[in-house]
Amino acid sequence: MDCCKAVRDKQWIYPTLVLCMYGFFATMKPAEPFLTPYLVGPYKNFTIDQVTNQLFPIWTYSFLALLIPVFLFTDYFRYKPIIIAQGIALVINYILLLFADGIVAMRYLQFNNGLVSATEVAYYSYIYSIVDAEHYQKVTSYCRSITLIAYTVGSTMAQLLVSLADVSYFYLNAISLGSVTVALVISFFLPMPRQSIFFQSTAESSNETIKPNTSNDYLNPKKNIQESAENSVFPERKQLGIDETVRIKEKNDFLKAILQLWSDFKTCYSSRNLLLWSFWWAIATCGYYQTFNYVQVLWDHIVPSKNSSIFNGGVEALTTLTGAITSFGVGYVKLDWAIWGELVLGIFSGVSSAALFIMDYTDNIWVCYAGYMLFKASYMLLITITTFHIATNLCLERYALMFGINNCMALILQTILTIIVVDSRGLGLDIVTQFLIYGSYYALIAGLFLLRGVHTFIHNKLKKKRKNLEEDFTIFTLDPPTQQMCTNTKL
Numbered sequence: 001m002d003c004c005k006a007v008r009d010k011q012w013i014y015p016t017l018v019l020c021m022y023g024f025f026a027t028m029k030p031a032e033p034f035l036t037p038y039l040v041g042p043y044k045n046f047t048i049d050q051v052t053n054q055l056f057p058i059w060t061y062s063f064l065a066l067l068i069p070v071f072l073f074t075d076y077f078r079y080k081p082i083i084i085a086q087g088i089a090l091v092i093n094y095i096l097l098l099f100a101d102g103i104v105a106m107r108y109l110q111f112n113n114g115l116v117s118a119t120e121v122a123y124y125s126y127i128y129s130i131v132d133a134e135h136y137q138k139v140t141s142y143c144r145s146i147t148l149i150a151y152t153v154g155s156t157m158a159q160l161l162v163s164l165a166d167v168s169y170f171y172l173n174a175i176s177l178g179s180v181t182v183a184l185v186i187s188f189f190l191p192m193p194r195q196s197i198f199f200q201s202t203a204e205s206s207n208e209t210i211k212p213n214t215s216n217d218y219l220n221p222k223k224n225i226q227e228s229a230e231n232s233v234f235p236e237r238k239q240l241g242i243d244e245t246v247r248i249k250e251k252n253d254f255l256k257a258i259l260q261l262w263s264d265f266k267t268c269y270s271s272r273n274l275l276l277w278s279f280w281w282a283i284a285t286c287g288y289y290q291t292f293n294y295v296q297v298l299w300d301h302i303v304p305s306k307n308s309s310i311f312n313g314g315v316e317a318l319t320t321l322t323g324a325i326t327s328f329g330v331g332y333v334k335l336d337w338a339i340w341g342e343l344v345l346g347i348f349s350g351v352s353s354a355a356l357f358i359m360d361y362t363d364n365i366w367v368c369y370a371g372y373m374l375f376k377a378s379y380m381l382l383i384t385i386t387t388f389h390i391a392t393n394l395c396l397e398r399y400a401l402m403f404g405i406n407n408c409m410a411l412i413l414q415t416i417l418t419i420i421v422v423d424s425r426g427l428g429l430d431i432v433t434q435f436l437i438y439g440s441y442y443a444l445i446a447g448l449f450l451l452r453g454v455h456t457f458i459h460n461k462l463k464k465k466r467k468n469l470e471e472d473f474t475i476f477t478l479d480p481p482t483q484q485m486c487t488n489t490k491l
Contacts, residue, residue: 012131015191016139019127020146022083022190025183026090026123027150029176030158031097031169033312036296037305038097038169039106050103052297052431053424055110059293060418062114064411070118071404078193079129082122087184089116094177098170121404129193148324152317154179159313268402273338274390278406280345280449281386284352285410287441288379290417291356295372297431303365315369322373323380337389339460343453345382350446352378356439360432417441 031038039046039055046055074082089112096109127139154176161167269275296312303310335344355375359368390402420426421434429437 012135012139015130016127016135016142018186018189018191019123020142022087022183022186023123023143023146024150025179025186026087027147028154028179029094030154030161030179030313031094031172031176032151033155033158033296033316034162034169034172034305034310036300037310037312038173040300041169041306043170044101044106046103046106048297048300048431049424049428052294053422053428054103055106056293056297057418057423058107058110059114059117060289060411060414062111063117064114064408064415066115066118067121067404067408067411070115071121074119074122074125079122079126080187080190080192082119083126083190084184084187086116086119086122087180087187089113089119090180091177091184094173094180097173098177126190126193130191145324148320152320152324155313155315155317155320157313159311159317162313163309163311264401265405268405274402276342276452277386277389278402278409280349280445281383281390281406282409283413283445284349284379284382284442285407286413286417287352287438287445288376288383289410289414291375291435291438294422294431294434295359298359298435299365299368301431302363302368310365311369315372319373319376322377326377326381327384329381337385339457340453341385341389342449342456344385346446346449346451346453348378348382349442349449353439353442353446356435356442360435360439 036048036051038044039051040048070082093109093112093116096105096112100106100109124143127143131139157175158172161172162169269278299310299312335341337344352375355371355378359371359375362368362371418426421429421437
């Protein structure tokens with residue numbers, strides 16, 4: 001018995017190791033911090049306006065369009081095929097960056113990049129379907145940490161190669177192609193989960209449950225009872241046959257899962273507390289995505305990459321490391337988040353707003369880099385607090401659902417912002433005006449949550465004071481011996 005338990009306890013190691021290896025090579029892409037300089041440089045020869053107003057918006061639209069279908073298919077097909085699809089999409093991206101020319105090819109690349117982003121849900125959800133719940137915290141920290149390490153390694157490598165070895169951006173893309181190809185190969189070694197999180201019933205389990213009759217069935221009364229129950233659920237079984245019954249059962253299971261998702265959705269967002277934190281998650285993530293997507297364009301505006309050396313890779317490496325340290329530090333902060341949480345969201349959203357305004361108004365690239373580091377560290381801090389606060393109030397299935405919905409809402413808001421502000425078919429504003437809007441956007445978030453936080457703080461203080469007064473009044477109205485006993489207990 002102890003031997004079986006020991007074997008079961010070690011079963012989480014192999015899938016976690018393989019998934020972490022995949023995550024490292026899929027994220028370790030030295031070309032990423034220098035994408036904008038590569039596109040506007042001699043290799044692709046796009047203008048900065050084409051990159052900003054015609055190419056990058058496609059990623060937003062693609063991500064939004066694919067997120068919900070991918071979220072459902074990821075669970076239904078049990079994760080591994082979606083992770084493999086992500087690996088294939090990454091390989092296609094870098095083949096296009098290396099060998100394809102023209103705006104049509106780059107538009108398809110941006111669409112494909114939306115698919116890569118949408119399939120990240122498979123990477124972060126896969127491990128929960130294959131390891132026991134007792135290992136969730138450990139494997140989650142491994143899988144998330146390895147991507148931060150990989151991004152830091154890739155960005156550092158890129159900066160060193162560009163600054164010290166004078167390696168061209170083309171070869172950074174070649175190295176990235178090699179890295180994502182390794183990730184694709186590794187993805188085939190992932191074990192296939194036996195069941196999904198939401199769609200628990202699979203064709204395999206159906207086949208195990210519904211079996212053809214044999215001459216010895218009367219020897220197994222439990223089996224007879226089970227099949228009688230199945231026949232009562234599927235009265236057409238005898239007429240349709242086993243295969244058709246399995247298909248009907250799978251269809252019913254799918255519909256039941258959708259109804260369960262809808263029920264979980266209503267449960268999650270019926271809590272005013274969770275609704276408020278999810279609201280911050282959605283609107284702040286929208287601003288973060290928008291800033292992250294276009295910050296290289298701002299850097300290129302301040303210091304054109306064609307005319308001088310740039311340090312995008314070093315800044316991204318240091319920023320990611322700072323964000324990781326900040327996120328790690330949240331675990332050691334002792335606060336009553338029910339009282340202080342909204343104030344913290346408001347204060348650090350204000351810090352993010354100030355950082356964006358500094359980035360927008362400065363002509364010094366180093367000041368802009370510092371502002372970006374401050375902005376990203378603030379967001380990483382707050383999203384970690386928000387994720388932790390929501391996760392502690394929900395079971396795994398509902399957390400995964402809320403994660404998908406919150407990100408979907410963020411993308412809807414980002415799409416609206418992109419259509420109005422960035423897209424050439426909308427206002428098509430220049431990058432300086434865009435960042436002025438993003439800074440104002442975060443200032444609005446900060447104002448809303450500071451007001452809400454002050455209200456919550458005062459409300460809790462008054463509630464506590466009223467409770468103490470009620471206790472004192474209760475003690476005052478009791479007889480003297482009981483007063484003395486209650487006073488001693490209170491002390």
